[in-house]
Amino acid sequence: MSGCTSDGCGCPSASISSPELLGSGESHVVYRIENMDCPTEEALIRDKLGRLPGVAELEFNLVQRTLAVTHRLPSPEPLVEALAAIGMQAVRDTLSPAGQTTVLGIAKMDCPTEEGLIRGKLIGMPGVVELDFNLVQRTLTLQHAPEALPSILAALKSLGLEAQVQGGAVGGDVSAPADPVKTNWWPMLVSGVSATASEIVYWWNGGFHWAVAALALLAIFSGGLATYKKGFIALRNRNLNMNALMSIAVTGAMLIGQWPEAAMVMFLFALAEIIEAKSLDRARNAIRGLMDLAPETATVRQPDGSWEEVPAKSVALDTVVRVKPGERIALDGEIVAGSSTVNQAPITGESLPVEKSENDPVFAGTINESGSFEYRVTALAANTTLARIIHAVEAAQGSRAPTQRFVDQFARVYTPAVFAVALATALIPPLAFGSTWIDAIYKALVLLVVACPCALVISTPVTIVSGLAAAARKGILIKGGVYLEGGRKLAVLALDKTGTITHGKPEQTDFALLVGDEQSVRRLAAGLATRSDHPVSQAIARAALEADLIPDVADFAAIPGRGVCGVIDSQTYHLGNHRLIAELGLTTSTLEKRLDKLERQGKTAVMLATQGEVLGLFAVADTVKENSRQAVAELHALGVRTLMLTGDNPHTAEAIAGQVGIDEARGNQLPEEKLETVESLLDQTGTVGMVGDGINDAPALARADIGFAMGAAGTDTAIETADVALMDDDLRKLPAFLRLSRTTAGILTQNIAFALGIKAVFIALTFTGHATMWMAVFADMGASLLVVFNGLRLLRK
Structure with a gap:
């Protein structure tokens, strides 16, 4: 039993320290320091400012060249002077904390090539603080100075990328993913026919003919004009991306007379780009499908009692909405009239419909099956459980999983390295060994094609997004790729008992009068129990003989991990567990024997006591969930050790653990002791x-490597703070999460091995003279498509 603490009635209480507020004499200032861009300057500044009296905290951002200082100085002038003394010219950044967050929809941004180009253009621009890319949704979230937005949009336009402002990143409506760019297939048809015709004429004529060059140019510019434009922009911005490399390779092939090959390379590349974009749309549609679950309109009761269909976004809180059989529920709410069965699978992943009646919650996006009912709206359209799930999945897509971070870092090194090798291949053999320039340049052009890391880079985000979407469909909300990928390494899982392994709705099973009158003792216990929201207290309250005789309680206080206390009729009473009674010094050998017997039966003993004696003994038992044993068995089969942590006594903990097959149980665990247990597990x-x-x-959830929140549907805090939120109370979702994590990790490994293997093979074939440019393009873009399709397999699981 837990709640707020107080010592007004003389109860034992836990001290709670309040955090120090910024307003208590502290100020916050942010400086932009243009000549601070490496740890050397950071160390210099930290040493200088750290010795200034009144400086409380320093936060460095070397990428943005900003320094945030929390201080207690009368004015920030000493900070500026100290920085100037070490050669650092600091300019006050007026953006923070009053900055602006804007979400831009960029329809043509759908792969890491565009991300790298945008990042190189915007990073370092005045007023740009942070960039957060979501390639699947084609959005860029910017933190920036308000006056910087026009120049940001102009910079994106100079890259050939039109951006549309979608709104703020936080607290706004859920916005659909940017619509894919419509494909005009006629230029591709012309390009393919012309490239093929160029090859035929070349072989028919036995060599070069003016028609070969004409057909090749038609193929290149009909299918590859967009590639050339993107390549030119990339080179102008000193970015060796895929389009720049392909443009250089095709141009080089034309210059050395390889017209048919240049045409076929450009056609295959452009075709593969389109197919890849269409494939990525499948991952985007998985999120779009979540958004389409909630209907756009709702039937709302008007002030005159009539019903009118209105847009769901305009419905206010506490409005009454009517739902007919077969309709989807538009908004979260609480039933006020009628009953039905509701299919909650879109939110919780439950396989069977759930009975709903008055006072039961309903969620947007779920399906009313049999009856008709009316419900009171409890959340606006932008804040429904479904909307929060979508926001969480979108945010999770933007986060980088460990493998993705490795791949991004590898690609940044790989491309320039291969470009350098290609340049050396073109120059060194002819100059040093007398090789022909044509052969050397051709090999270099093949290497340029191989230098594109597209298959490697695109494989990880598609796989992660597919896994996140597949989990969300099953009622498992994963808050980032780091947890989806990291779940495969789970070695030990600690589980709370009440509400996790058990139903969390215990019932009173035993009562023993020790002192006084039975009705009086029950009445006093009920008075304290009704004031507590703990399930054990609620069980005692429900078992009260006469609810109308429940007394008033003064100076009520909850004692975390022990029980509650309060004053009734000028007398202080305690209602709590074995630990509380022991701390009050009221245990006897006879009482200990009775408690031991109950606890060995898996029951929780609760006692009513004054300061001097125990008046009555109550026993409460919780029932184990039907799926708990199966879930624990599956976890063990996956090699995960299980541990139960509960505030109940050790005997009850052992009894419940034995029923479900948990490896180890620890009782009498207060919140801080659960935290200590998790920390000790992290060390071992x-x-x-x-x-x-x-x-x-x-x-304990926050301290663990991965925190799992049970029954998160409708719970704001769980969805926002948990690493993984299980939308219903089914523990079997835990092994399902582990299996998905392991499958995801396996696919990531397959994709990386396949992409790197293809690169290695073609680099070797290039140096042996067996690789051609169109073969390299076909293999490279084919590898991209294969890793995308491999990642999309997760959507079928």
């Missing part, structure tokens, strides 16, 4: 997970 084992459903589990 690999990846540690924690599963819980209550506020008292929050510290």
Whole structure:
């Protein structure tokens, strides 16, 4: 039993320290320092400012060249003077903390090539603070100075990328992914026919003919004009991306007379680009499908009692909405009239419909099956459970998984390295060994094609997004690729008992009167129990003989991990567990025997006591969820050790753990002790997970490598703070998450191995003289398509 603490009634209480507020004499200032761009300057500044009296905290951002200082100085002038003394010219950044966040939709940004180009253009621009890319949704979230937006849009336009402002990143409506660019297939048809005709004429004529060059140029400019434009922009911005490399390779092939090959290379590249974009749309549609779950309109009761269909976005809180059989529910709410069965699979992944009646919650996007009912709206369209799920999935897509970060870093080194090798291949053999220039340049052009890291880079985000979307469909909300990928390493899983392994709705099973009158003792216990929201207290309250006789309680206080106390009729009473009674010094050998017997039966003993004696003994038992044993068995089969942490006594913990097959149980665990247990596991084992459903589990959930929140549907805090949120109370989603994580990791490994293997093979074939340019393009873009399709397999799971 837990809640707020107080010592007004003389109860034991836990001290809670309030965090120090910024307003208590502290100020915050941000400086932009143009000549601070490496750890050397950071160390110099940290040493100088750290010795200034009144400087509380320094936060460096070397990428943005900003320094945030929290201080207690009368004015920030000493900071500027100290920085100037070490040669650092600091300019006050008026952006922070009053900056602006804008979401831009960029229809032509759908692969890392465009991301790299945009990042190189915008990073370092005045007023640009942070960039957050979401390639699947084709959005760029910017943190910037308000006056910087026009120049940002102009910079994007100079890259050939039109951007549309979609709104703020936080607190706005859920916006659909940017619509894909419509493909005009006629230029591609002309390009393919012309490239093929150029090859035929070349072989028919036995060599070069003016018609070969004419057909090749027609193929190149009908199918590859967009590639040339993008390549020119990239080179102008000193960016060796895929379009720049392909433009150089095709131009080089034409200059050395390889017209048919140049035409075929450009056609195959442009065709593969289109097919790849269409394939990526499948991953985007997985998120678009979530957005389409909630209907755009709702039938709302008007002030005069009539019903009118209105847009769901315009419906206010506490409005009454009517739902007919077969309709999708438009908004979150609470039923006020009627009953039905509702298919909640889109939110929770439950396989069977759920019975709903008055006072039961309903969620946007779920399907009303049999009956008709009316419900009161409890969340606006932008804040429904479905909207929060979509926001969480979108945010998770933007985060980089470990493998993706490795691939991005590798690609940044790989492309310039291969370009340097290609340049050396073109120059060194003819100059040093007398090789022909044509052969050397041709090999260099083949290497330029191989230098495109597209297959490698695109494989990870598609796989991660597919995994996140597949999990969301099953009612598993994963808050980032780092958790999806990291779940495969889970070695030990700590689980809370109440509400996680058990239903969390215990019932009173036993009562024993120790002192006084039975009705009076029950009445006093009910008075304290009704003031607590703990399930054990609620069980005692439900078992009260006469609800109308429940007394008033003064100075009520909850004692975390122990129980509650309060004053009734000028007398202080305690209602709590074995630990509380022991701390009050009221245990006896006879009482200990009775408690031991109950606890060995898996029951929780609760006692009513005054300051001097125990008046009554209550026993409460919780029932184990039907799926808990199966879930634990599946976890063990996956090689995960299980540990149960509960505030109940050790005997009850052992009894419940034995029922479901958990490896180890620890009782009498206060919130801080659960945290200590998780920390000790982190020191001893690999990846540690924690599963819980209550506020008292929050510290341990936050400290674990992966925190799992149970029954998160409709719960703002769980969705926003958990690493993984299980939308219903089915523990079997835990092994499902682990299997998905392991499958995702396997596909990532396959894609990386395949992409790098293709590169290695063609680099070797290039130096042996067996690789041609069109073969390199076909293999490279074919590899891109294969890794995309391999990643999309997760959507079928």
